[in-house]
Amino acid sequence: MDILTLFVVIPVLTVVALIFSKGIKQHRVVALIGFIIQTLMSFNLIYQYLQERAGGNHDVMVFTKDVMWFAPMNIHYAIGVDGISVLMILLTSIIVLTGIFISWKVDDLPKEFFISLIVLASGVYGFFISVDLFTMFVFYEIAVIPMYLLIGIWGSGPREYAAMKLTIMLMGASALLLVGILGVYFNSNADGGALTFNIFEIAKVNIPVDAQKLFFPFLFIGFAVIGALFPFHTWSPDGHASAPTAVSMLHAGVLMKLGGYGIFRVAMYVMPAGAHYWANFFMVLAIIGVFYGALAAIKQKDLKYINAYSSVSHLGLVLLGLLMMNEIAWKGAMLQSLSHGFITALFFAMIGVIYGRTHTRIVTKMSGLLNVIPVAGALYVIAGMANLGLPGFSGFVAEMNIFVGAFQHADTFHRVITIIAVSSIVVTAVYILRVVGMMLMGPTTPEFKNLPKISWYEKTGTYILVLFIVLIGVFPLWWGTIITDSIGPFIEKILTF
Amino acid sequence: MDLTYTVLIPLIPLFMFLFLGLNYKRIKEPLSGYIGTAGLLITALLSFYTAYRYFFDFGKVDEVYQKIYAFNTVWIHFTESLHIDMGVLLDPISAVMLIVVPLISLMVHFYSIGYMHKEPGFTRFYAYLSLFTFSMLGLVLATNLFQIYIFWELVGVSSYLLIGYYYEKPSAILAAKKAFIVTRFADFGFLLGILMISYYAQTFDFKILNDLDFINNLKMQTGIFMGLSVITVALVLIFIGGAGKSAMFPLHIWLPDAMEGPTPVSALIHAATMVVAGVYLVARLFPMFYFFDDGFALHVVAWTGAFTTFFAAIIAFTQYDIKRVLAFSTMSQIGYMMLALGVSGYGGHEGLGFMAGIFHLFTHAMFKALLFLGAGAIIHAVHSNYMQDMGGLRKYMPITHITFLIAALAISGIPPFAGFFSKDEILAAAFEHNFPVFVIGYIVAGMTAFYMFRLYFRIFWWNEPDYKHKPHEAPKTMTIPLLILAFMSIFSGFIPFSKLVSSDNVPFTAHINWTLAGLSIGIGVIGILAAMLFYKKEKDLSERFRYAFGDFYKWTYNKFYIDDIYFFVTKTIIFKYISSPFAWFDRHIVDGTMNGIGNGTVWISTKIKKLQSGRIHDYAMFFVSGVLIIILIVWFSINY
C-alpha cells in the first residue's frame, strides 16, 4: 500500500480497533497509539518527500497514484502530495494528536467521541492528498459531518443550535462547491479530450474565460465559507463556542484551513482568469474580515468568541495573501495557515484547560489566574503573544510574508488594503492584552484560589504545539523553502496564464 | 578575522532566559540572580572586547570605520535581493551600543540582587531581564532593517513583561498594556515604513541602504507622494516607530506609567537602553534621513525632539513621584538626542550633531541609570515613591547622596561631568544649523538643571518627615553599581567621541565652543541656584509660585491632559463607538441575516405544512388542480 493511502487506512483501522476496545482507558490508549502512528507517518512523509525532491524528482506531485473509481464519469481515486499538502498533513496529525491529549478526560461516550474525531481527521487527510476534485469533495464532506455530531453531542451551551448552524452553513457551502466543481468538470474538455475531475488534467486545458468568470465565485465562496470569509463567518464563533475543546482545536486548526488550501489548489489553479477577474472583489471581503474580526474581538467577553473572531481576522489574512497573487504573499498565506493552525489550537487548548478548572469562559469573571495556575497562564500568554505576531513565533513570519508580498503591488487599491491589513496587528494586540490583563493578571478571584494544577496530558499536548510554533518562528527558512518549492507550478499557471 | 563569536553576545542572554524561564520553579532566589549576572558578565566582557577591538584594531580601514558583518545568515527569503537576514553588524554606533547596553544591564543585574530581594518571582525577573538584554543586543547589532524590527518587537514585549512584573497590581497591568499598545501603534508606522522601503529599495540591508550611490539612484527612481519622495514618507513612518519607543510627543504617554515596573527595570529599559532605540534607529538610517528631500524627515525629527524636550521639561517641574520626574527628564533628554540628530549635517564637522546625539546617548545612559538606581535605593529605604515622604536623606544614605549629586550635576551640564560635554556639542550643532531649535535647547538646559536639583534638594535636604522605619543605606550589591556608574558619569565625558563616531564614519576633531559652553554652564548654574532657593529648606516659596501659575500649574501637573485625551479616544471612541457597534453588527446584522435565512425557511415551511392537512379531499383537490394546471400549461405551450 502506498504511503498516502495509509493516511486514510490507518484511521479506519484505528476506528475498528476502537470498536473492539473496552473501557475508557483502552479507548484512550488505542486512539493515542493510532495518532502517534499517524504523526510518525507524517514525519516520515516529510522525510520521504524531501528525499524524493533531493533525488531530483521535480514533478508537481509526488507519490501519485491513480485508480479508476467510477468510470462513466471519469472519477478517479487520484492522490499525490506536494510540499504544501505535506505540511498540511503534518499540521493535521499534530493537532489531532494534541487534541487527543487535551480530551483525555472526556468520559461521556468516549469511544464514539474518539471515533468521530478520527473520522474527521481521515476526511481531512483525504482532502489534502486528493488531486481529483470529486474525491476531494467526498473527503470534505466526510470531514464536515462528524463535526455536527461532535458539537451536537459533546458540546456545551446552545450546542444544537451551533451544530445546526455550522452544518447548514457548511452544507450550503458544499452546494456551491458542487456547482463549481461540476462547472469545472463540464468545461474540462475545452481543448478536446474527455471530461475529467483531475485537477492537473484540468489545469492543462484552458477553461473558457466566461466559464471561469462564472464558476470561480462558486468555488471560491464554497471554500471560503469554511475559511470564515466575511460575511459567511458567523458559524464560526457559535460553533467554536459550543464545541468541546479538542473539536475547537481541530476545527480552527485544521478544518478552516481546508478553505485556503482549496481556494489555492483548486479554485485559483484551475481558473486563473476567473481568479484575476474576481480578485479585487474578494480582496475587499477578505480585508473587511481581517479588520472587522479584530475589532469585533475587542468587545467579546467569552474567551472562545474572542478567539473565534481572532481566527476570522487571521484567516482573512490567508485569503488576502492568496488573492495578492504573488509568490511571497502565497508563501505567507500558506505559512499563515500552518501557523494559525498551531497557534489557535494552542489557544483553544488553553481555553479548555482554563474552562475545565474555572467552569466559566467569561473574561470579566476571572482574575489573577497567573497566581493559581502559572503554567497554564504562561502558556496562554505565549499563545497570545504568538497570535499578535511576536517575532520568534510563527505568526510573525507568516504575517510578514503576507505583508511584504502585498506591498509588491504599487497601485492605490492594493496599498490601502495592505495598510488596513497591517493595522490589524495593533488591534490584535489590544484584544489579546485586554484578556491577558483581565484574566491572568490582577488580584486573584477568591473562588478560584484553589484550582488544580495543569496535568501531564494537557502539558504534553500544549508543549508539542508550542514547540512547533517556535520551530516555525525561529527557523522559517526551512518551512518557507518547502512551500516555495511547490509554488512554482502555481506561478506558472496563475501568473502567466 | 573570525568574528563569528560575536553571535554569542546576544545568544548568551537568550540562553539565560530559556534556562531561567524553564526552570523558574527549581532555581531559587539568590542563585538565579547569580546565574543571570554571571551570564551577563560574560556577555559584557565579550562585547567590551569586541567594541575595543573594533575601534582600535580592525574597525578602521584607511581612516574610515567600516561596516563589518561579523555574521549574517538568511532568515526569511523573499526574492533574490529581498530577504530578511539575521546577523551581527559592527560599526561605530553599534560598537558604542555594545558598551552601553551590556554595561547598564550588568549593573542592573547586579543591583537587582539586592533590590529585588525577597520579591516573589525573583527568578522570573531575571529571566525577563535576560530576555530584554538579548532583544536589545539583537536590535543594536542588526544588519538590516527588518532585523531591527524583529528585535524591536521583542524589546517591546520584554518591556511589557517587566512593567507588568507586579501583575497583581491593577495599575501595573494597565501601564504594561498601555506601553505595549502605544508602542505597537507606533510600530505599525514603522512596519509600513519598512514595507515601503522594501518595495522601492528591494533590500533591507544597511550596508546597501546607507550607501551613498545607492541613495542617489533611489532618489532618481522613486515616485512622489504629496510633494515628497515616497522614501521620505517611509522615513517619517519609520521615525514614528522610533518616536513610539523613544516616547516622543505625542506617543510619550506610556513612559511615565511605565514607572510601575520595578525601579531597576526603569533604569535599564525606560531610561538607558530601550527608549534610546528610536535615536539609534534614526542614527542607523542617518544618510537616508539626510539625503532625501533635503532632510525633510530630519527636520521632522529635529522639531519633534525639540518640542518633546521642552514639553517634558515643563511637566517635570510639577511631578511629585520621583520616578516620574526622572521619566519626564528621560523624555526630555531623548528629545535632546533627537534634536541633535535632527540638526546634524553630513560628513566631517558638519556631522557634529550626529556625533553629539550618540555621545549624549552614551553619557545619558550612564547618569540616568545612576539616577534611577539611586532613586531605587531611596525608594527601597523609605518605601515610597513620593517626595512628600522624603527629605534630609543625606545623613542616612551618604553613598546614594553623593552618587545622586554627581548624576544630577552631570545631567545639568556642569563640567567636568559627562553631561556637559555631550550637551555642549548638541547646543553647538544646533547653533550652527538651526537657531530656533538652539534656543529651545538652551532654555531646556536651564530647566533641566532646575528640576533635577528640585528633586535633589527635596530628597536629600528639605525637612525630615516622620520616618516609620529609619532609612538606611542600601546593601553593597546596590551601592557598588552606583559607584561604578558614578565613575562613568564623571569620566565618560572625556572620551574623544568624535574620533570614534561620525556621520560618515570618518573620524574628525570636535572643538568645544567655549562661548556657548559658558552660556550653557551659566544657565545650568542659574537653574541649580533657583532650585536651591526654592527647595533647600522647607519654605512656602514654591507654594506661592504654584498659586501664581494657577491653571497652568494644574495643566502641567496633569501632563496637559494628554492621557485623558488618549483615554477618551480609546475608551470612548474606539471601544464604545467603533468596536461595540462592530460586535453588535456582527451578532445582529451579519449573523442575523444568516439566521434570518434559516428562520425564513422554517417560517415558510410551517406555512406550507398547513397545506398537508391529512384530509383526502384536500389532496384530491390539489391533485386535480395540479393536473389541470399542467394540462393548461402544456396546452398553451403547444398552441402558442
Next chain:
Amino acid sequence: MISGISIYEILTVSTIIFFIGIYGFVTRKNLIAMLMSVELILNSAALNFVIFNKYLFPNELGGAIFSIFIIAVAAAETALALAIIINLYRLIMSLKTDDLETMKY
C-alpha cells in the same frame, strides 16, 4: 355502434360523469360517499375503453377485456375499501374526513 349516436356524444357523457365523480370526491366528506364518487370515475373510464373499442377497433377485444378488469378491480377495491372503512369506523366512530387527520405532517 349505436345508430345516430356518434362517438363524440358518448365521450361527452363519459367526460361529464368523470368530472362529476371528481367533484364528488373532492366535496364529499363521508368516506363511503367518496368511494361512490370513485365508482363513477372508474365507470366513466371503463365506458371510454369500451367505446373506443367499439367505434375504433371493432375487431379487437382489448377495450372490453380491460373493462372487465376494471370492473373486477373496482369490485375488489370496493370490498377492501369498505373493509377498511368499517374498521376505521370501529376505531373512531366517524366517517368524516375532517376527523381523519392523522396523515397530517
Next chain:
Amino acid sequence: MIVFAAMTVSNKNIMRSIIYLLFVLIGMAAIYFMIEFYFLGAVQLTVYAGGIIVLYVNSVMLVEKINNPLPSAALWRRLLAGFLSALGIALTLIAVWSYDFSVVTENQAKEISIEDIGVALLGYGDHGYILPFEVISVLLLAAMVGAIVIAKTNKQKEIANK
C-alpha cells in the same frame, strides 16, 4: 344518466345517493348492451349493480344511521371543485371534439361472444391477455387476503380491548 350521476354526488341522503349510483351503473350497462357488448353489460349488471351496490348498502347500514344527512362541504370548496370540474370538462371536451376519430364503420357484423372473450383472456397470442389476467387474479387474491387480514386483526384487537 348525467343527472343521476349529479344526484349521486350531491344528495344529502346516503341511501338515496347509492340508489342514484345504481341508476348510473344501470345506464352504463344499457350503453354496453346498445353497443352489443352483451357480456360486458351482464358483468356490469351483476357485479356492479348487484354486488357492489349491495356491499355499499350493507356497509352504510353497518356504520351509519340512514337518515343522517350527509355533511356537505364548505361553499368555497364546492364552488372551487365545481369550477375545476367544469374546467376539466371543458378542456376534455375541447380535446375530444377537436380530435378527428377515424371511426370504423364497416365490418361490424361480428358479435362478440363470451367464447371470444374467454379465448382472448386466456390466449397468449397476438390478442391474448393472459398476462394481465394473471396479474389481476393475483391482485384480487391479494385484495382478498388483505381484506381478511384487516378484518381479522381488528377483531383480535377488540378482543384484546375487552
